[in-house]
Amino acid sequence: MYRVGFIDDQDKHVSKYQRRFKKLGIDLIYLEDALDYNGIVDWIFSEKLDAILIDYQLTPRYDFIGSRLVNYLNKKIFDFPCMLLTSYATDALNEELISESFILKKSDMQEGIEKISRKIIQNIKVFQKRLSLAEEEYREDFLKYKNNELDIQKIEELKEKYNVLKGYHLIEEYDWSAIDKEKDEELNEAVNKLDEILKKFEEIEVE
Incomplete structure (x- = not known):
């Protein structure tokens, strides 16, 4: 049914x-x-x-x-x-x-x-049928993620697929909070680098 x-x-x-x-x-x-x-x-x-x-x-x-x-x-x-x-x-x-x-x-x-x-x-x-194929793709990409073989965009796509498959109880629970923390750290690092570059330009202008 x-x-x-x-x-x-x-x-x-x-x-x-x-x-x-x-x-x-x-x-x-x-x-x-x-x-x-x-x-x-x-x-x-x-x-x-x-x-x-x-x-x-x-x-x-x-x-x-x-x-x-x-x-x-x-x-x-x-x-x-x-x-x-x-x-x-x-x-x-x-x-x-x-x-x-x-x-x-x-x-x-x-x-x-x-x-x-x-x-x-x-x-x-x-x-x-497509849900079954999505599960296979998710498991393949999840292994790549664990081996650090996925970029941030691919990881976001993996998370979206996870949310749907989890809703149908087809995959195991996984804590993605570490990914969000990693993204925040990368963003903070980029901002700090930009601040350093701007500071150097300001020092050059003063000279």
């Missing part, structure tokens, strides 16, 4: 959707609380969701519309299947934030729900 999150501004159709999806191998998890962006990311990880279905019109319950949330999640959780459910497909497409393949017609939640479920499951399978 695949676990798919569902975010909507109202819950009047939730039970009906849940019954229909369950017959098709999908456990639909409705978000009861109106959370902010960060809260929704935490909810995705805590519920171990495989994908998420988001209604386009989320206001006034939320302070944002569905397409903005999808855009945010796409940046925070790489390759996570975020699908937009809407009766306003043209409006969503005109925003140019979401590919057409991830925009689902709300009318299909009735007679076309089997088609929607197939698309959701297909996207989930792609995500799971």
